[in-house]
Amino acid sequence: MFSLENITDSSQKWLYATFNSTIALVLQCVIVMLLVISLFAVLGLVLVLMERKVAARMQIRLGPNRVGPKGMLQTAADTLKLMMKEGLTPDGADKFLFNLAPFVVMIAGMLIMAPIAFAKGFQIWDINIGVLYVSAVSSVSVIGILMAGWASNNKYSLLGAMRSGAQIVSYELSAGFSIVSIVVLAGSLQMSDIIASQQTGWWLFRGHIPAIIAFVIFIIAVTAETNRAPFDLAEAESELTAGFHTEYSGMKFALFFLAEYINIFIVCAIGATLFLGGWMPLHVGHWKGFNHVMDYIPSSLWFLGKTFFLIFLIMWFRWTFPRLRVDQLLSLEWKYLLPISMFNLLLITLIAIMGWHF
Amino acid sequence: MYRETKILNVDSKVSPIGGDLEGAVGADEGELVINVGPQHPATHGVLHLVITLQGETIQKVEPHLGYIHRSIEKMCESLSYRQFIYVTSRMDYLSAHINNHGCALCVEKGLQLEIPPRAQVIRVLMDELTRIASHELWWGAMAMDLGAFTPFFYAFRERETINDIMEETCGARLTMNYMVPGGVMYDIHPNFQKRVKDFIQLFNNKIDEYDDLVTNNIIFQNRTKGVGILSAADAISYGCTGPVARGSGVTCDIRKLYPYEVYDKVAFDEIIETAGDSYARYLVRIKELRQSVRIIEQLIDNIPDGDFQAKTKAVLKLPRGEFYSRIETARGEFGVYIVSEGGTTPYRIKFRSPGFSNLSALDHMSRGSKIGDLMAIMGTLDLVIPDIDR
Amino acid sequence: MTNGEIKQHIVTVRPNGVFDETGEWLQVQVDISEWKTFAQWLRNDALQMDFLFCLTGIDWSATATGKTLLTMVYHFTSTVFRHTLVVKVKLDRNNPEIETVSDIWRTAEFHEREVFDLFGVKFLHHPDLRRLVLTDDFEGYPLRKDFEDPINMIKL
Numbered sequence: 001m002f003s004l005e006n007i008t009d010s011s012q013k014w015l016y017a018t019f020n021s022t023i024a025l026v027l028q029c030v031i032v033m034l035l036v037i038s039l040f041a042v043l044g045l046v047l048v049l050m051e052r053k054v055a056a057r058m059q060i061r062l063g064p065n066r067v068g069p070k071g072m073l074q075t076a077a078d079t080l081k082l083m084m085k086e087g088l089t090p091d092g093a094d095k096f097l098f099n100l101a102p103f104v105v106m107i108a109g110m111l112i113m114a115p116i117a118f119a120k121g122f123q124i125w126d127i128n129i130g131v132l133y134v135s136a137v138s139s140v141s142v143i144g145i146l147m148a149g150w151a152s153n154n155k156y157s158l159l160g161a162m163r164s165g166a167q168i169v170s171y172e173l174s175a176g177f178s179i180v181s182i183v184v185l186a187g188s189l190q191m192s193d194i195i196a197s198q199q200t201g202w203w204l205f206r207g208h209i210p211a212i213i214a215f216v217i218f219i220i221a222v223t224a225e226t227n228r229a230p231f232d233l234a235e236a237e238s239e240l241t242a243g244f245h246t247e248y249s250g251m252k253f254a255l256f257f258l259a260e261y262i263n264i265f266i267v268c269a270i271g272a273t274l275f276l277g278g279w280m281p282l283h284v285g286h287w288k289g290f291n292h293v294m295d296y297i298p299s300s301l302w303f304l305g306k307t308f309f310l311i312f313l314i315m316w317f318r319w320t321f322p323r324l325r326v327d328q329l330l331s332l333e334w335k336y337l338l339p340i341s342m343f344n345l346l347l348i349t350l351i352a353i354m355g356w357h358f
Numbered sequence: 359m360y361r362e363t364k365i366l367n368v369d370s371k372v373s374p375i376g377g378d379l380e381g382a383v384g385a386d387e388g389e390l391v392i393n394v395g396p397q398h399p400a401t402h403g404v405l406h407l408v409i410t411l412q413g414e415t416i417q418k419v420e421p422h423l424g425y426i427h428r429s430i431e432k433m434c435e436s437l438s439y440r441q442f443i444y445v446t447s448r449m450d451y452l453s454a455h456i457n458n459h460g461c462a463l464c465v466e467k468g469l470q471l472e473i474p475p476r477a478q479v480i481r482v483l484m485d486e487l488t489r490i491a492s493h494e495l496w497w498g499a500m501a502m503d504l505g506a507f508t509p510f511f512y513a514f515r516e517r518e519t520i521n522d523i524m525e526e527t528c529g530a531r532l533t534m535n536y537m538v539p540g541g542v543m544y545d546i547h548p549n550f551q552k553r554v555k556d557f558i559q560l561f562n563n564k565i566d567e568y569d570d571l572v573t574n575n576i577i578f579q580n581r582t583k584g585v586g587i588l589s590a591a592d593a594i595s596y597g598c599t600g601p602v603a604r605g606s607g608v609t610c611d612i613r614k615l616y617p618y619e620v621y622d623k624v625a626f627d628e629i630i631e632t633a634g635d636s637y638a639r640y641l642v643r644i645k646e647l648r649q650s651v652r653i654i655e656q657l658i659d660n661i662p663d664g665d666f667q668a669k670t671k672a673v674l675k676l677p678r679g680e681f682y683s684r685i686e687t688a689r690g691e692f693g694v695y696i697v698s699e700g701g702t703t704p705y706r707i708k709f710r711s712p713g714f715s716n717l718s719a720l721d722h723m724s725r726g727s728k729i730g731d732l733m734a735i736m737g738t739l740d741l742v743i744p745d746i747d748r
Numbered sequence: 749m750t751n752g753e754i755k756q757h758i759v760t761v762r763p764n765g766v767f768d769e770t771g772e773w774l775q776v777q778v779d780i781s782e783w784k785t786f787a788q789w790l791r792n793d794a795l796q797m798d799f800l801f802c803l804t805g806i807d808w809s810a811t812a813t814g815k816t817l818l819t820m821v822y823h824f825t826s827t828v829f830r831h832t833l834v835v836k837v838k839l840d841r842n843n844p845e846i847e848t849v850s851d852i853w854r855t856a857e858f859h860e861r862e863v864f865d866l867f868g869v870k871f872l873h874h875p876d877l878r879r880l881v882l883t884d885d886f887e888g889y890p891l892r893k894d895f896e897d898p899i900n901m902i903k904l
């Protein structure tokens with residue numbers, strides 16, 4: 001059976017057998033780095049194309065269909081165009097911060113890749129505080145956005161950045177509470193433990209209604225955290241033209257754009273890991289035959305399938321809903337989502353202590 | 359046309375919160391002055407608004423007009439009574455046909471022409487189709503201003519059908535130029551009745567779809583309810599007409615008050631909402647779509663036979679005097695005021711455009727609301743910039 | 749109210765008003781000095797003319813009789829009685845000045861700016877009298893009959 005685990009294991013064995021342990025570690029780091037960067041590039045291309053195709057589907061049109069078969073190479077062509085473009089820096093901008101900001105956003109995205117388990121045994125770093133690490137590092141990207149808005153010397157950018165700051169900081173709370181509720185159920189912060197705890201069933205199904213509430217809140221909160229519609233106030237183009245990245249052009253703009261899609265992928269991957277069992281196949285009770293068939297589907301496909309389903313969900317929101325107003329956005333979080341998720345956490349704790357979950 | 363704006367100090371080396379920009383011309387402590395437009399996604403054209411903000415709250419909105427001013431009134435002074443009608447298509451291009459209609463009515467008033475019944479019915483049918491097309495575009499653009507992209511494509515799907523119908527009969531899709539003093543330029547296409555009937559049958563269900571997608575959406579309702587409130591007294595004082603005034607509870611439908619053509623013979627309701635907020639203005643337009651369909655349904659099978667054009671002289675000369683005609687466009691009351699000295703061209707012509715007066719209420723309506731609300735308010739004002747600048 | 753009734757009402761306050769009943773609506777010409785008080789009376793008293801739907805100027809300098817004449821034309825409707833009245837005020841074309849009515853009808857603020865812009869009529873006590881559609885440094889008043897622009901104006 002095809003498995004990524006075999007590849008990683010055999011490559012590690014070979015490296016440590018051929019070189020001494022220090023060089024082997026360095027080589028491993030280099031390989032991982034290259035893999036992450038190429039994953040970034042591929043994800044960017046795929047997700048942008050997917051967004052355009054999904055949008056086209058919902059808007060009764062065809063979407064990109066000229067470059068390559070069925071428009072598959074459209075995003076590659078777009079990337080090429082963006083690379084050719086001049087990266088303008090406005091005169092009044094703080095040049096250092098202005099140029100640094102896209103990289104901060106990008107690096108924050110790259111760092112969160114570390115604890116994500118892409119398949120069985122295919123994980124960069126199974127850190128024992130995995131979930132905590134994810135929620136901590138994901139807040140770094142807001143610094144990049146604030147930096148970009150501030151350094152651009154543009155009022156639209158500044159307004160967008162300030163909105164974004166308020167939004168991400170607030171919605172991190174509910175997202176955190178939803179994550180913590182799964183941590184309570186699984187009893188561990190480590191990604192591999194959380195996945196292993198879902199062997200008999202995903203937390204979304206095992207945790208009764210509170211887990212479903214946590215899942216819904218998680219999806220809402222991460223949509224807001226990634227600045228996606230209907231919470232895209234930071235870039236709200238009908239109000240602030242393009243918000244915090246109004247002044248960016250060329251590849252610097254592309255980095256912001258890429259970071260947005262990478263962030264979507266990451267939050268969806270985390271959602272899939274926490275609520276939908278990561279790479280765990282779908283098992284239903286005592287249906288032996290069914291479970292056996294499910295096991296034959298490679299774990300990497302399970303993971304990607306779940307993640308892309310969540311990504312599709314988030315894209316669906318974007319092309320359906322109008323945007324919220326800034327005060328409504330904050331009152332939604334502080335008046336509704338936060339109290340609900342706090343109470344929900346209590347319920348989940350009760351369920352976990354009493355062992356009421358399946 | 360170059361316009362120097364002293365308000366946005368783009369050369370400033372100071373960071374946005376620093377002293378320079380914040381203390382820009384006319385701004386008090388802590389106020390931020392930003393330019394919305396002339397190139398801005400939400401102004402749908404070249405409207406330039408200078409808005410003063412306190413945080414996200416709007417203190418003042420000051421429209422700067424003229425980016426698409428062509429002085430159409432002056433132009434018309436050198437055009438004959440047959441020619442000037444078609445220049446008005448370039449004002450409110452979304453209800454170009456109704457503009458032309460208003461001008462034709464004014465010339466006919468001066469000539470005291472009797473319009474054949476067939477021409478009258480065709481004119482009203484075309485007017486209502488134009489109104490539907492215009493409201494469709496408004497609906498899509500309004501939803502887009504509020505951040506929902508998909509409705510725009512749904513709206514254009516139906517609008518396309520209307521454009522095709524127009525194209526078949528008039529030869530043009532947007533600026534139809536179908537009016538002549540005394541009737542319409544040519545007879546309707548043989549397919550016209552069938553295609554219009556197909557369209558309205560399809561369209562009735564589509565309005566329900568619009569309600570599902572936007573009207574009943576909780577986010578949309580939250581964004582528009584209680585936003586940009588305009589009282590009835592203010593609406594009258596600001597000279598607002600059309601759906602804007604009717605959303606505030608003012609009876610102002612010219613089709614009902616001063617019926618022209620066959621509007622006094624068809625049954626339809628004037629939509630009045632009393633809340634005066636953006637949602638009320640939205641509802642007025644959505645309900646008007648149904649009323650327009652109702653008018654078309656009554657007339658489409660009853661187009662009388664006969665001439666489509668009254669006999670007129672080749673060169674029209676209006677008698678000395680002043681003529682004023684009022685007509686209800688998709689945006690409100692459109693007035694044409696012709697002062698004639700008896701020649702072949704108007705001595706003075708004035709177009710009273712609905713958008714101009716509606717825009718003047720923008721500042722009053724948006725004070726104290728958020729930037730996001732400004733888009734909701736502008737969306738429901740349904741501004742067409744060439745109509746305002748002329 | 750019919751035109752006759754409106755006329756009777758006006759005659760009681762302005763016995764020297766000049767009436768013209770040939771058109772669709774009753775026209776009355778008032779003296780420039782009486783304009784502001786007359787406007788207030790129109791809005792607030794018996795006639796209730798609350799809706800000023802058209803405000804414009806006419807430059808008569810191209811006609812034989814009106815070399816120095818510029819008229820302001822105000823179209824009023826009452827949303828209470830549904831009657832319409834046209835008021836005209838004659839101005840001196842060389843120095844056109846008239847009291848603003850933007851404090852009575854808010855819509856006049858924009859319309860008066862437009863007339864100022866295109867005809868050069870000065871509205872006294874207007875809150876914000878600036879050019880509206882043309883640039884601030886534009887010379888001349890385009891809707892006046894003697895305006896010439898050799899580049900942008902096409903004459904047929």
